[in-house]
Amino acid sequence: MSDSSTADEAVSEDPKVSKIHEAVIRIAGNSQDGIQSIGGFLARLAGRSEQEVMTFMTIPSTISGGPSIFQVRLSSGEVLSSGDEADVLMAFYQHSYDNHTDFVKEGGIILYDTAHVEPNPEMEKRFRHIGCPIAELTVEAIGGTAKDKGKNIFALGLIARMFDLDGKRLEGLIAERFLGKPENVTETALSAFHAGNAYPLTTLAEIYEFEEPKARDTEQVVCTGNEALGYGILASGVRFGAGYPITPWSDIMELLRRELPKYDGIFVQCEDEIAAVSMAIGASWGGRVAITGSSGPGIALKGEAIGWAVMAEIPLLVIDVQRGGPSTGMPTNVEQSDLNIACFGGHGDSPRVVIAPSSVEDCFYTAIEAVNIARKYSTPVIILTDQAIATRIEAFGMPNLKETCQDISPDLTPREDHKPYDLSDPDGITQHAAPGTFIKSGKYPVVTGLEHNEMGHPSGSPKMHLDMTAKRHNKLKALGRELPKPEVFGPEEGNVLLVGWGSTQGSLREATERARKAGDSISALTIRHINPLPEGLEDIFSGFNHVFVVENNDGGLYGYGQLCGLLRARYCDTKIQGINKTDGLTWRVKDVLSRVQAKLEDNN
């Protein structure tokens, strides 16, 4: 459509200003270009401007380098997903250009580095092209020879200009980011930003300005799912953790290692996954719930120990940040394929609690909820999050920390007598007396992986195994009765109910909204409590002709994903069907809708 321009040709004529509601910006480059930080700055700016924001990123699993993208969706209204199509693509290299033009909206804008990208004439007919010698101008602005350094901040300046973003606020964010670094680092960054911001986007006929967002009651914070989960763990009162590095869980352990000392807590980096879970269980036995976590392969290694915690009924928090599997799989991609191992990955009958947070904000509150369930029911609780929710950035209301932070210090009050595995409790709930508790009767309990009597001492009695097995599932049944019935997004009756869990919630809700606008009868349901399931789901399902469980995992031999299989087993309802994919990427709204359409046609 239009040619690239250079600074020489620039004519400083003010382009027209258009009001927009939202924008999706995809930045494509290599992982070492710092494109995540451009996205991070934009997301934080949105949070401070009371906008909604959601990001999406792909990272190569290589040590350094490799193509990477960061997509940020900014909106003055509600943001449910990171967006199907980009309004603007910023391409640093030819591969960024070639691989991502497909994701740009027809008529959208492609900003590219003229030093590295040769535009395709066909594409030039479809998209508005703006070339800018990004690397060259960055070097010109900040000097030095490190060609790639600072060009991310230059690019941020360009974007800020295009969308008429609040330059002062961005400068403030840049200064905060480099706080503590030598002063010239901040100055250099600001120079790069100013150079980008001053670049005359001559071929851009218009500048976009966001509509004024709705004023909010609370301040917003902006962070990733892993950060929200990590801070939620701190708020829950957990003060001991143990882990082993694995992507994408490592962020959480790094955060806890950094923060726990402030509370006189400890996080131990262990020799392996088994040591990590064992250490956490040992600490939990001490009377205060402890945490371990991992991603798929590490969860498999922890399996035996989690089984012990089920048997001995020790509270424990386990985080599984899912990634593509099996085995090493796709370490930096999203997949929801650990539901089965989380729910059923134990040897023997070993019921445990599994909860899947469905947004970044939910990660924070789920950590607290999980800890409280673990304490009340004296059970391991697995939080299933995934790579998408772990790495994406969202804005949400500042939590009331004074109210949410809790003290879960061990209770060592002396007791007259103590029988941890009391079979007379109707709900089968165990409460341990932690080591350090003086028991006046002089009879002390033992915690063990062997089948045991009410005092924890070994028992091979057939009746005891029967009763204790029942006790261990009965307490989770009691929990199931206590769980809130999930709310349907959209009308409670209709043709199609989309069921999802975890990170797909936004895409499913946006798909529902879009379909309803087009006149289709679709609602959505997020299931947060995977094991036990809440009561009342069958009532919800009965309001719909079709129940499609949309998951980021494989339909397997029989066409059901992992949650879908669980729901079919539980409700024996053939209208529950699976919609699955395993490309390692989040669900796009249009893909959800086309798959729903195809499924409906299949069914007819």
Add this chain to the structure above:
Amino acid sequence: MSATAEIERSPLTKKELAADKPTWCPGCGDFSVLALYFKLLQNRGLHHEKFATVAGIGCSSRFPYFVQAHGAHYIHGRALPFATGIALSRQDLDVFVFGGDGDAFSIGGNHFNHCARKNVNLTYCVMDNNVYGLTKKQTSPTSPIGFKSKTDMWGAVDKPINPMQQAISAGATFVARTTHTNPKHLLSMMEAAMDHKGFAFIECLSECTEFYDGAFDSSNPRKGGEFRELPEDHDPTDENAAYAISEELVPGYFGVYYQISRPSKQDVEAEVNAKFLKKTKGLKDWEILQQNFDKMK
């Protein structure tokens, strides 16, 4: 609980310390270890709630059931990391870990090395019988070459682990060897281990009369052997000397091979925390967390 209650309580009797009747075979060396553990607790006036007994899986690991106190019978090979969890999170307790050679040097081998280098403040007593007893006579990591077992019917072929050398090279700060046939020595090693600040490791030869009868006769004067204490001039702070003198497995020497003072895991973590706690002093937990959230605005 009130401090007065503690003062009024006298040291526990053996009867008060005993729980389940041990399930070991008659003549098993583990009986001595249990008896002397009771003695140690009595001598030190430790009450039921002041210590934790942890074990993994194996004959010897049944230990916690026989002790009337807070105890944990954990999974095979992982007693040390479990015990590390309780030792770090509850530093008011004395933590004792008991296990066998399979638990310590085979399935849990890596934990042994890392617990040693981290110098976690706890006592680990390995009752080494050179055989898998609970599963009825398979080769263990300390079985000597030539030992006939159900898995090496023609005699064991792999070089056995040398527990002393492994502990020293892994960075343990207290490494001692004793035997069930010399109760006085066994008790003195337990006491020294308990007094040690850091990871204290005792290898206690503990004969399996059922599957490896006579394994340690050469160290038992009652069976015509010789109980050899480490030479008087052995310097337990000399790592090389300790390593060299531990070359011989059976009968070998008995005593403290190696002992040095190095900050324990508890100490180094407390040092890290002290720096942070200076900054968060006087703040409530939610106020500390608020600082993080304010940065995310």
